[in-house]
Amino acid sequence: MALTSLKKKRRIQIVALTAVALVISTALIGYAMRDGINFFRSPSQVAEEPPAPNEVFRIGGLVEEGSLVRGQGETISFRVTDGGASVPVTYTGVLPDLFEENQGMVGTGRYVNGTFEASEILAKHDETYMPKEVVDALKEQGVYQESAPES
Structure with a gap:
């Protein structure tokens, strides 16, 4: 009887x-991944509820027409819009080749003093692709129009 009790105790x-x-x-994995998770926000969401300056997130939409300004060196500023709101963006670096006004983009960075300071900019890679989050945000604002499939 003592032997089965000992086995039971060991199993427990x-x-x-x-x-x-x-x-x-699980806690260590979550702690290690906390900096790698970037939430997506549309310009309207950023305008309604500005995130904390230390929070890294992704923003996406269309590059507003007439807003692209190339500064000194590699600094570029422009506005990104989803049709409901637009957010000023600054970026220092080389932009992707397909980056231009009225085109879809996604940026990663921080929202500091009313300006999104991007550390990375991605542009759509062909005429039919746009990130799902950007399409959803544009559809929500009634701006997105489906492009006709090419034959």
Whole structure:
């Protein structure tokens, strides 16, 4: 009888230890990934609820026509819009070749003092592609129009 009680106790200890190890490993994975997760926001969402200056997120929409200004060196400023609101963006670096006004873009960065300071800019890579989040945000504002498929 003492032998089965000892086996039962050992089994419970192993299960408890395994559960604790699982919780600790899940917490460590979540902690390690917290900086790698960037939430998407449309310009309207940024205008309604400005994020904290230290929060890194992605913003997407269309580059507003007439807003693209090339500054000194590699600094570029423009406005990104979803039809409901537009947000000023600054970026220092080389823009993608397909980046231009009235085209879709997604930027990663921070919203500081009313301006989105982008650390990365992505432009659509062909005439039919636009990120799903950007399409959804533009459809929500009633701006997005489906392009006719080419034959």
